Amino acid sequence: MLVLQAIIDGILVGGFYALMAGGLTLVFGVMEIVNFAQGIMVVLGAYLSYALFSHLSIDPFLSLVITMPGMFLIGVAVYWSMIKPIKQDRVIMSLLVMFAVGTIAEGILDLVFTSNLVQISTPYVNNSFTIGSLIFPDIYVYAFLMSVVLLAGVYYLLYRTRFGRSLRASMQNPTAARLVGINTDWVSAYTLGIGVAMAAAGGMVFGLTNSFDAASSYDLISRLLAIVIFGGFGSLSGALIASVLMLVIQDVVAVVWSPTWGQTTFYVILILILLVRPQGLLGRKAVRAQ
Amino acid sequence: MDYYLLTVCIYVVVGIIACWGLNLQFGETGVLNFAAVLFVAVGAYTASLFSLGHPTPASYQQYFWGTSLPWPLPWLAAGVAGGALGLLVGLLVLRRLRGDYQAMVLLVVSTMGTYLVSADPGLLNGSIGLASIPAPFKSELHTGQVGYELFYLGLSVVTALIIFEVLRRINASPLGRVLRAVRENEQAAEAVGHNVAATKLMVMVVGGAVAALAGAIEVQFIGAWAPAGWTYPETFGLFAAVIVGGRGNLGGVAVGAFLVQGLFLEGTVLLPNFGNPDVIGAVQWMSLATLILLFLWFRPQGVIPERQRRFREGQPGPLRGLLPAQAFARVGRGQQNA
Numbered sequence: 203m204l205v206l207q208a209i210i211d212g213i214l215v216g217g218f219y220a221l222m223a224g225g226l227t228l229v230f231g232v233m234e235i236v237n238f239a240q241g242i243m244v245v246l247g248a249y250l251s252y253a254l255f256s257h258l259s260i261d262p263f264l265s266l267v268i269t270m271p272g273m274f275l276i277g278v279a280v281y282w283s284m285i286k287p288i289k290q291d292r293v294i295m296s297l298l299v300m301f302a303v304g305t306i307a308e309g310i311l312d313l314v315f316t317s318n319l320v321q322i323s324t325p326y327v328n329n330s331f332t333i334g335s336l337i338f339p340d341i342y343v344y345a346f347l348m349s350v351v352l353l354a355g356v357y358y359l360l361y362r363t364r365f366g367r368s369l370r371a372s373m374q375n376p377t378a379a380r381l382v383g384i385n386t387d388w389v390s391a392y393t394l395g396i397g398v399a400m401a402a403a404g405g406m407v408f409g410l411t412n413s414f415d416a417a418s419s420y421d422l423i424s425r426l427l428a429i430v431i432f433g434g435f436g437s438l439s440g441a442l443i444a445s446v447l448m449l450v451i452q453d454v455v456a457v458v459w460s461p462t463w464g465q466t467t468f469y470v471i472l473i474l475i476l477l478v479r480p481q482g483l484l485g486r487k488a489v490r491a492q
Numbered sequence: 493m494d495y496y497l498l499t500v501c502i503y504v505v506v507g508i509i510a511c512w513g514l515n516l517q518f519g520e521t522g523v524l525n526f527a528a529v530l531f532v533a534v535g536a537y538t539a540s541l542f543s544l545g546h547p548t549p550a551s552y553q554q555y556f557w558g559t560s561l562p563w564p565l566p567w568l569a570a571g572v573a574g575g576a577l578g579l580l581v582g583l584l585v586l587r588r589l590r591g592d593y594q595a596m597v598l599l600v601v602s603t604m605g606t607y608l609v610s611a612d613p614g615l616l617n618g619s620i621g622l623a624s625i626p627a628p629f630k631s632e633l634h635t636g637q638v639g640y641e642l643f644y645l646g647l648s649v650v651t652a653l654i655i656f657e658v659l660r661r662i663n664a665s666p667l668g669r670v671l672r673a674v675r676e677n678e679q680a681a682e683a684v685g686h687n688v689a690a691t692k693l694m695v696m697v698v699g700g701a702v703a704a705l706a707g708a709i710e711v712q713f714i715g716a717w718a719p720a721g722w723t724y725p726e727t728f729g730l731f732a733a734v735i736v737g738g739r740g741n742l743g744g745v746a747v748g749a750f751l752v753q754g755l756f757l758e759g760t761v762l763l764p765n766f767g768n769p770d771v772i773g774a775v776q777w778m779s780l781a782t783l784i785l786l787f788l789w790f791r792p793q794g795v796i797p798e799r800q801r802r803f804r805e806g807q808p809g810p811l812r813g814l815l816p817a818q819a820f821a822r823v824g825r826g827q828q829n830a
Contacts, residue, residue, distance in 0.1 A: 236592065236595070236596055287789065288788070293595075294592075294595070295792075297524075297592075298728070298731060298784055299788060301728050301784075302781035302782070302785045304781075305725075305777045305780070306781045306782065309774040312774040313774055420723065424599075424600060424724070427599060427600050427603075428600050428603075430596075431597055463611055465607055465611075466604075476584060476585075476597065480587060481593070
């Protein structure tokens with residue numbers, strides 16, 4: 203029963219990890235850059251929702267109406283000011299630039315909010331309901347439903363809209379996409395915006411379910427990267443599967459063995475996956491045609 | 493003050509060696525080794541295990557194995573361990589992955605190392621880390637603290653000079669040209685018959701050994717080593733040093749390591765206290781990040797850029813003055829190593 207509970211917890215928490223990792227993998231798929239600042243963006247989203255809740259008593263879920271567009275704009279601005287000016291060695295340079303952006307953001311958050319751990323504590327944060335002997339915390343269920351809705355929205359955007367088509371075209375072949383008249387710069391900027399907005403939503407839930415400070419981004423980004431590598435770079439479905447798998451593995455191992463080995467077990471499995479499938483679960487060919 | 497300055501000097505020398513290791517991989521060959529700090533850590537742990545002695549149940553710290561060997565051996569063991577790790581990681585990562593995938597996987601491998609060591613306290617004393625690692629010749633030399641630091645600085649500078657000469661020779665040799673060919677254009681290097689995967693594997697091994705040696709020097713000086721000291725942001729510190737100094741230029745990288753490791757990461761400790769220790773940490777990393785951004789925008793080639801190598805008629809080249817057979821042998825060796 204404990205194991206079943208752990209599996210359910212894993213699936214529920216995996217939902218919002220999929221949001222955060224989805225933003226990372228989408229950005230990589232379109233621009234081939236790793237948004238190393240995704241971890242701190244999640245923490246920024248959490249802090250924004252925290253500030254709106256504690257100062258203006260806006261419900262965290264409602265605060266997304268403000269934070270997601272705000273963070274979308276941040277993403278677009280970061281693209282135009284930081285990524286676009288890079289002329290050569292985009293891959294390595296963007297990685298370092300995004301690290302630098304993340305570090306500066308972290309320093310600012312550290313100075314503004316201090317390094318005391320905080321948590322968004324709404325009245326319903328400790329509520330839960332039970333089915334049989336299984337416990338379902340309200341907050342995780344809400345978060346899971348929200349993640350499902352948002353991910354469905356992203357899928358709709360990707361596969362049912364004109365923008366999604368140009369985004370996927372830019373993913374498949376940026377040069378050809380430019381040739382048929384797609385403005386890949388704007389597609390990239392919007393994609394970074396969407397990725398960062400997904401981080402804002404994920405961050406809100408992260409702030410509801412964990413106590414956090416600016417340094418939480420370290421643990422977050424390594425988890426998100428592990429998820430994205432596991433699922434395959436650029437694959438949204440891969441990120442989804444990998445998030446749920448990671449959390450389920452972690453929770454089950456924590457229950458049957460020891461909590462300290464939960465995360466490590468996932469990493470060991472990740473190594474095994476990489477040995478068999480270096481491009482990840484649903485990754486595209488490791489070497490793309492030039 | 494002497495004491496503090498000498499300590500910073502030793503840190504800078506350690507930083508320079510570590511950055512040279514990374515420069516061979518990233519600066520010369522274009523391998524994005526985002527697990528660079530993991531190699532430093534492996535060197536540090538190996539040197540500790542080879543100098544701490546057998547773990548006893550009564551001891552306050554646990555580690556899975558240990559022995560006590562005289563001075564150069566722990567450092568050499570660290571180098572071997574770093575090379576072995578480079579081989580292992582290289583085989584896992586470099587095989588079929590593209591450069592940016594490699595970078596990400598290496599980064600995750602690095603965090604994985606931190607998790608593994610922290611998760612199992614029996615392995616290397618978990619997140620508390622190893623302590624009271626003996627310093628070489630400390631009991632034999634009857635000098636004061638400052639005198640000993642001076643001696644240790646000398647020891648690390650001599651090691652650094654040896655490493656410098658080895659790396660300089662690699663750069664100047666035909667093998668160095670192969671490394672740069674791989675960096676500039678992998679397909680072209682492959683097309684003229686160089687084995688790109690083997691070249692990258694080689695720099696992972698050699699660069700890894702160099703970085704591990706840096707870790708060994710550091711750990712026998714400070715006497716303690718814990719996972720908190722080798723989290724992945726440290727890797728970015730090393731990259732920053734290589735970029736600021738000038739990738740591909742050993743002297744430039746040394747200047748970069750001095751600027752970043754010495755002035756930015758250690759020097760900010762000298763700043764007047766703002767009252768809150770958190771502030772210094774935040775300001776330290778923020779200023780380092782700003783430094784990276786400024787260099788990437790305004791001077792991506794670094795303080796001392798890589799020397800442009802040109803072939804000129806009549807200029808004494810590496811093969812000039814050799815008998816034809818020797819010249820052929822050298823060219824052949826270069827390609828064999830590639």
